[in-house]
Amino acid sequence: MKNQVEVSFNQTAYEIDAQALKDNLNKLIKSLDYIELITSKRELLTLEQVEQVIISKTGFKNILMSATLLGVETEYAYLQRNLDAIRLDVIEFKDNIPTLKDSALEELKSIHTTYLKDELVKDYNILNEACTILNKLSNPSFTDCLNRNYLGQWSVNILKLNNSNF
Structure with missing residues (x-):
């Protein structure tokens, strides 16, 4: 990276975007909790894989009825809304614990900083x-x-x- 001179930094925009990254991380953690509740394994699965586990536990082909029968309809609905929207490119696992990548926060800081030409x-x-x-x-x-x-x-x-x- 070149020797850059910082002119200004938009702290408010940075904090808003950093909070969005933290919310993304929290969605992943909550999704992992719900996947563990449904599958008894704490690992990141696709929605299709979770659906297969639910269906295999009940034997019914209707996923919504199967989730209701197992009492995990709320958790399944959350996974359905959020699982595909989680940005995994900004998350790393340290000792099997998801955390934000330092590089993602540095990139965010760079985006909200104006540098001298x-x-x-x-x-x-x-x-x-x-x-x-x-x-x-x-x-x-x-x-x-x-x-x-x-x-x-x-x-x-x-x-x-x-x-x-x-």
């Missing part, structure tokens, strides 16, 4: 050095002794510096 970074660094040097002046008002001509060139007004009251 690449062609201006060199000039920014030079201006930053100039500020550091100017801040070392014994009297801050000495910066008034700088002149700029019509070509944009800077010079020191020696007469003004000599006549300044410090």
